[in-house]
Amino acid sequence: MLLNYEDISPVRKSVEIEIPADVIAAETQRVTADFAQHATIPGFRPGKIPRNVVRRHFTKEIEKEVMDRLLPRTFREAVDEKGVTPVGDAELEHMDAFIDGAPIKFKTVFDIKPTVNLGEYRGLEIEETKIEVGENDIDAMIERLQEQASAYRPETERGLQDGDYAMIEITTSAEGVEPDTRTGHFRMGEEMPLPELPQALFGRKTGESASFDHEYGEDAQNEAFRGKTIHHDVVLKEIRVQEKPEVTDDFARSTGGWETVGQMREAIGADIRRHREMEALRMKKTQIGEKLLAGHHFEVPGSLVKQELNRSLENYARFLASQGVDLEKAEMDWQKISDDFRPEALKRAKRGLILEEIAKKEGLVVSDVEVDAEIRKAASEGGRDLAEVRHRLKHDGGYEALRLSLSQEKALDFVLREAKTQ
Helix, strand or coil: CEEEEEECCCCEEEEEEEECHHHHHHHHHHHHHHHHHHCCCCCCCCCCCCHHHHHHHCHHHHHHHHHHHHHHHHHHHHHHHHCCCEEEEEEEEEECCCCCCCCEEEEEEEEECCCCCCCCCCCCEECCCCCCCCHHHHHHHHHHHHHHCCEEEECCCCCCCCCCEEEEEEEEEECCEEEEEEEEEEECCCCCCCCHHHHHHCCCCCCCEEEEEEECCCCCCCHHHCCCEEEEEEEEEEEEEEECCCCCHHHHHHHHCCCCHHHHHHHHHHHHHHHHHHHHHHHHHHHHHHHHHHCCCCCCCHHHHHHHHHHHHHHHHHHHHHCCCCCCCCCCCHHHHHHHHHHHHHHHHHHHHHHHHHHHHHCCCCCHHHHHHHHHHHHHHHCCCHHHHHHHHHHHCHHHHHHHHHHHHHHHHHHHHHCEEC
16 A cells, blocks of 8 residues: 655655555465475474464564565555656665564655656767778788797897897895796887896897896885885896798688788778778767767666666676686775766666667667577577576566667667768
C-alpha cells in the first residue's frame, strides 16, 4: 500500500509503503513451508518437522527471506501505481522491525529517467578529417616489419658503436647505499636516463669495463639515490648487431604471404587507410556526441552515472591486470581515480539518454535477431558458449541492456548521416 510519494528532484523520487499484516503472514507461511522441506533439526525426520519448530529455529532467516520477497514486489506495485519506471537500484532508507501480526512500513528512494526534450539533432555541423596515405607512411610500416624480422648477431671484433645493442652488468654504490648489481641491455644512440652510460662504453669491446658517476635529483625513482652522487661500475658482457632483412619479394612472402613487394606495399597502404578511416569515424562520432551534449540540458540520474563509472573502473582494473599489475598489492587511490573518471561517466550517461530519445522518435528499433547476432559475436570472440551467454543475459537484464545500447548506436549513426561536414 503506497502511503506517500515525494518528488525529491525531476529524477529522484521517494516512496513510503506499508505492507499489510495479512500479506506478511501469508508470505511467512509460504517461506516457513519452504524451509520445512529442506531443514535439518536433530530429533526430527527431514520433511516432517512441525512448522512451529521450523519457525522457532530459523526465525531470523525466515524473516529475512520474507522481506527479500515482499520488498521488491510491493515496491514495484507502488511505482507502477504512480506510472514511473525506476532506473538503477533503489535505496532503502528505513524499515520497521519485523513483529508478528503487525504491518511493516518502509521508505525507499530511487531514480527515474529524465524527460528529454529533444533539441536540434539533424544537420549538426562537424569537421571532416582528410585522410591521406603517403609513401612515407608505407615505408615507416615496412621498417617496423623489418625491425620485427631482424636477426641479432654477436660482435666480437670491434668496439661498441651507435645502433648496437649492449648487454651489460652494472653495479651501483655510494656512501650509505647498499651495493647492487643488475643485468640489462640498451641500444646505443637512444635516449636514456643515464647519459653517461653510453658515453662510458662507446668504443669498448666485449668484456671491457667502465665507470662513471651520476648525480641524481630529488625526484629520482629510487628513493635511496635522491640527492646523491652514485658511482656505477659497468661491464660490457656482449655486443649485438641488428641485421635487418632486405625488402625483397622473399621478405614480402615470409612477412605477410604477399607475392611481391608491390602487393605488400598496396596491402599495407590499404590497411593504414582503413585504420585512419576508423579513427576519423570515431572522431566524427565524438564531435556528434559533444554537439548533442551542448544542445541538451537536463538532470542525469546519479544511478546511471554510477553504472557508467563502475564500468570505467572495471575496464581500467582489467587493463592494469593485463599489464601485470597486482591490484591487491598495488597502492591505488581508487577514490581519486573514481573522481577523475566521473566527468566522462556523466557525459556518457547523458549522451546515452539523448540517443535513446532520438531512437524512439525516429523509430530505430533493434530486433531480437540483431541482439542475438551481437551476442553470437561476443561469445565467439570470448570463446564462450552461445547458449550460456544468452541465458545469462536474459536472466540478469543484460539482454535488454544490450538492445538499448544497440539502439543508441543506431541513433548515433543516424545523427551522423544527417550531419553536415565542413
